[in-house]
Each structure stands twice: as structure tokens, then as C-alpha cells.
Amino acid sequence: xxxxxxxxxxxxxxxQGFPDASxxxxxxxxxxxxxxVVLKTDEVLVRTLYASVDPYMxxxxxxxxxxxxxxxxxxxxxMTGGTVYEVIKTNNPNxxxxxxxxxxxxxxxxxxxxxxxxxxxxxxxIPNGKNSPVPLSYxxxxxxxxxLTAYVGLHKICEPLTPGQTLYxxxxxxxxxxxxxxxxxxxxxxxxxxxxxxxKVEYLIKELGFDAAFNYKKHEDFNTILKQTCPDGIDxxxxxxxxxxxxxxxQNCNPFARIPMCGMISQYNRLSDQEPIYNLVAAxxxxxxxxxxxxxxxxxRYGADFTTTFTKLMKEGKIKYKETITNGxxxxxxxxxxxxxxxxxxxxxxxxxxx
Numbered sequence: 246x247x248x249x250x251x252x253x254x255x256x257x258x259x260x261q262g263f264p265d266a267s268x269x270x271x272x273x274x275x276x277x278x279x280x281x282v283v284l285k286t287d288e289v290l291v292r293t294l295y296a297s298v299d300p301y302m303x304x305x306x307x308x309x310x311x312x313x314x315x316x317x318x319x320x321x322x323x324m325t326g327g328t329v330y331e332v333i334k335t336n337n338p339n340x341x342x343x344x345x346x347x348x349x350x351x352x353x354x355x356x357x358x359x360x361x362x363x364x365x366x367x368x369x370x371i372p373n374g375k376n377s378p379v380p381l382s383y384x385x386x387x388x389x390x391x392x393l394t395a396y397v398g399l400h401k402i403c404e405p406l407t408p409g410q411t412l413y414x415x416x417x418x419x420x421x422x423x424x425x426x427x428x429x430x431x432x433x434x435x436x437x438x439x440x441x442x443x444x445k446v447e448y449l450i451k452e453l454g455f456d457a458a459f460n461y462k463k464h465e466d467f468n469t470i471l472k473q474t475c476p477d478g479i480d481x482x483x484x485x486x487x488x489x490x491x492x493x494x495x496q497n498c499n500p501f502a503r504i505p506m507c508g509m510i511s512q513y514n515r516l517s518d519q520e521p522i523y524n525l526v527a528a529x530x531x532x533x534x535x536x537x538x539x540x541x542x543x544x545x546r547y548g549a550d551f552t553t554t555f556t557k558l559m560k561e562g563k564i565k566y567k568e569t570i571t572n573g574x575x576x577x578x579x580x581x582x583x584x585x586x587x588x589x590x591x592x593x594x595x596x597x598x599x600x
Contacts, residue, residue, distance in 0.1 A: 248276035254352035266578035290334035297327035297385040298581040298593040303513040324352040345374025347384035386592040387566040391420035394540040396551040398505035408433030416485035418445040420592035441587045467493035486511045488520035495524040506537040567591025
């Protein structure tokens with residue numbers, strides 16, 4: 246028996262404003278003897294291959310006494326999130342040694358997965374995982390939670406998805422936004438997106454086929470640029486950023502426009518000065534539909550159709566997927582902080598081990 250290295254990422258303290266990689270997290274070095282791990286009923290011991298960094302993680306970094314849709318992180322605990330992992334020891338009849346799985350687990354090279362650790366989130370065995378025809382990282386992105394988010398937001402809240410209508414998506418080069426835009430194009434909509442630098446804007450238009458896109462950092466007046474890029478008004482706004490952008494979108498919405506509210510990343514690190522929405526009264530006269538949603542509420546209803554649809558579209562080359570992958574578990578804190586600084590291009594991930 247030999248000890249294996251087992252680095253863990255500890256959530257150290259509640260951040261005030263933007264998380265600081267060195268203050269918010271601790272990189273804890275340790276070892277594990279795999280043969281000595283005793284599993285309780287239904288538990289599995291896993292080796293982490295990929296870990297996802299996502300905006301919702303900042304939403305979990307608050308006072309644990311505050312109720313939310315997702316339990317707050319507890320300072321001193323190992324950080325948790327979406328991962329792809331290999332089962333190396335099992336006491337669960339649903340999983341065998343060697344299975345490759347996408348689910349929710351600790352930020353650690355090795356960890357034991359239980360119902361408590363997975364927070365009741367879906368655990369998906371990846372078919373033919375060791376010889377997957379698509380990158381395993383995609384099961385944390387386009388074929389995972391971000392892709393399902395795009396699918397649910399459009400079908401649950403935005404139907405009828407009428408060809409020729411205008412869809413605008415913010416954070417359009419991100420994990421969710423890039424999928425929203427491409428899927429909307431498949432459905433026949435006119436698609437406009439915004440991103441935070443010129444390279445991302447060029448990618449949206451030239452690689453993903455958006456009809457128009459703009460760098461929001463170059464436009465102080467969002468109302469004007471939306472009028473230019475959406476001259477016929479906005480029928481669907483896939484909301485990812487909140488604040489001033491949402492305010493401007495409401496001004497440019499057509500009657501009966503739909504706004505699935507997926508996220509508001511521009512506001513997550515603003516503790517006491519969140520930007521107000523001045524134009525909300527217009528939602529009454531325009532009969533707008535603004536609806537927040539949590540994708541995991543809908544996974545049972547939409548999951549199977551989503552997987553079938555997106556797998557087919559990817560095989561046909563109608564959906565592409567951009568990722569930013571960093572190597573090494575020690576990079577996880579910086580990768581998460583970089584997400585809020587706009588450093589990621591596409592879906593943010595950290596590769597921890599080869600299969």
C-alpha cells in the first residue's frame with residue numbers, strides 16, 4: 246500500500262466583494278491511502294479528472310444563516326462544485342470501478358461521494374466514458390449544466406420560439422451564452438450578443454454565426470447600441486449580467502418579450518451598491534415576462550430531450566463549444582476568480598488528472 250498525493254481546496258472565509266484567491270481559499274496538501282478508505286452504503290471513492298468554475302459559486306459565499314436555493318459554503322470545508330471523475334472504489338450498486346461520471350463533488354484529487362456531498366444534484370454516468378467520442382469536459386459544459394440551462398431557459402420561458410424574432414444574449418461568449426446563441430440560430434431566430442472584448446465579439450460573429458455582436462465595454466450608453474444592433478426591438482433577452490444592461494434591454498423590448506433570468510454576474514460581488522432597475526414599470530405596459538429559473542428544478546422534465554437534441558446538433562456541427570482549460574488542481578482558486586474578472590473565454594475548467 247502506498248500513499249497518494251491528495252491536494253484539497255479549502256473554502257477559508259466569506260469574501261467581502263470580489264473573492265481573493267489567496268484569502269478566500271487555502272491549498273491544503275495531503276495524502277490518501279486508497280486501500281484504507283472504508284465506504285459506507287451507497288458511497289464511492291473517486292479520482293477527480295475535471296472541475297468546473299461557475300458564477301453561481303460566488304452566490305454560495307455568504308452568511309450560512311441566509312436561506313437560499315443552494316446551501317451556503319461553510320468556511321473551513323472543502324470547496325465543492327461540478328466535476329467529472331473516475332470511480333476507483335465503490336459501495337454503490339449503481340456505479341462500478343472504472344465508471345466515468347459527471348456530478349457534484351469536492352475540489353480534491355480524491356474524495357468520497359455521498360448523497361450529502363452531491364446535494365441531491367443529478368449524477369450522470371458518461372456512456373463509454375473511457376472512450377468518449379467527445380471531450381469529457383463537455384459534460385460540465387455544452388452537454389452538462391450550462392447547455393441544459395440554455396435549453397431550459399429557451400423552452401420553458403421563451404416559447405413560442407418564432408423564426409425571425411430577435412434574441413439578445415449577454416455574456417454571449419460564456420459557458421451558457423454561446424450555447425443560447427447557437428441553438429437560437431438553429432431555431433431560426435435572429436441572434437445578437439455582447440461580450441467584454443473584441444476577440445470574443447469576432448468569435449461570436451465569425452465562428453458561431455451570430456447576426457450581430459458588440460463589446461459592451463466600448464459603449465457607455467447601452468440603450469443606443471441595442472437600438473443599433475436590434476433595430477426591430479428585442480423579443481427575447483437571455484439575461485446573464487443584470488444591472489444597467491437589463492435596464493437598457495427593457496427599454497428596447499417589444500410587447501410580450503420574454504426574459505429568462507439565468508444570472509446577474511455583474512451584481513454578485515456588489516454587496517451594498519447593487520445597480521437599480523429604473524425602467525421596470527415598462528414591463529407592465531409592454532406585458533413583458535421576466536422569470537428567474539434554477540436549471541436543476543427542471544432537469545427531470547427537460548434532461549432527456551436536451552441530451553438527445555444537443556448530442557445530435559454537435560454531431561452535425563451546428564453547435565461548437567469554446568473552453569478555457571487550466572491544468573492542475575492548485576489553479577482552481579485563480580480560475581474561479583478569473584471568471585469574475587472576464588479572463589475566461591468560453592467555459593472555465595481546470596483539468597486535474599488524465600483518465
